[in-house]
Amino acid sequence: MNLNFLPDSLLAALRRNIPDNIQKYKADDKAWLDEYVRSENLPDPAQSGIEITDLPALLLDNGKPVSDTDAATRVHECFRKLKPVQAADERLWSYLCHCEPLYGYVRARWIKQDGELNENAVLRRFFFESKGLRGLTRNALSRLWWYGYLTHEDGAAEPYLHTGMLLEYQDTPVGLLERSLGKNPEIVKRVSHYIHENAKDWSDRSHTIQKLIRNINAAGGAVVLDALNDANLKQLCRRCTP
DSSP: OEEEEOOHHHHHHHHHTHHHHHHHHHHOSSOOHHHHHHHTTOOOOEEEEEEOSOOOOOBOTTSOBOOHHHHHHHHHHHTTTOOHHHHTOHHHHHHHHTSTTHHHHHIIIIIITTOOOSHHHHHHHHSOSSSHHHHHTTSTTHHHHHHHHHHOOTTOSSTTHHHHHHTSSTHHHHHHHTSGGGGOHHHHHHHHHHHHHHGGGOTTHHHHHHHHHHHHHHHTTTSOGGGOOHHHHHHHHHHHOO
16 A cells, blocks of 8 residues: 655644644544545645555554554554655654544544643644654654664564663653654664663662763763764763763
């Protein structure tokens, strides 16, 4: 199947009319994009030219979402052909958030499970709320692809082992991927691995993870983090642990 995306004018209309459509996002269990396009005389979604086998299944039989680790694995596997520049395009992810079966996942994960119902939550999860890494890592689906892309290891016995480590504690992906650190897959994997190995011994785990990542980010002003090997990066993590 060919992967679709939202034309600029359709994306702009959906963003502009979030207040008018808030009840649809809140109450409609089935995707309503096609009907909305017809009723408002808006352009249809367009084909991207990117071929995929099928869209990933992200809901369990009971209607609840799969874990974020499983979801990241499935989304990245499904869209492995995407290049980073394509995976940073709001038009693609916003379309997928509004079509079946992924619309049902977005509602199950972010509206039913976490109770996000306001206009800002719709902007955050169905669109990109801002430019840069923050927008990519807040959208309900693009965040999953980037988790997989930054942690996947081709040829490894467990290619998504570090994906699970990254998502083990909520503060880890938030801290890493909303900073420039998140642009480097090796730093993301190594820091996630260090947190996975040591967090069980930290009494205030959330505070320690947040402070550790802030300290590593600050250290980047004096050290070229990209040039550190595994051993040196582990030493830096130890020094930066509060």
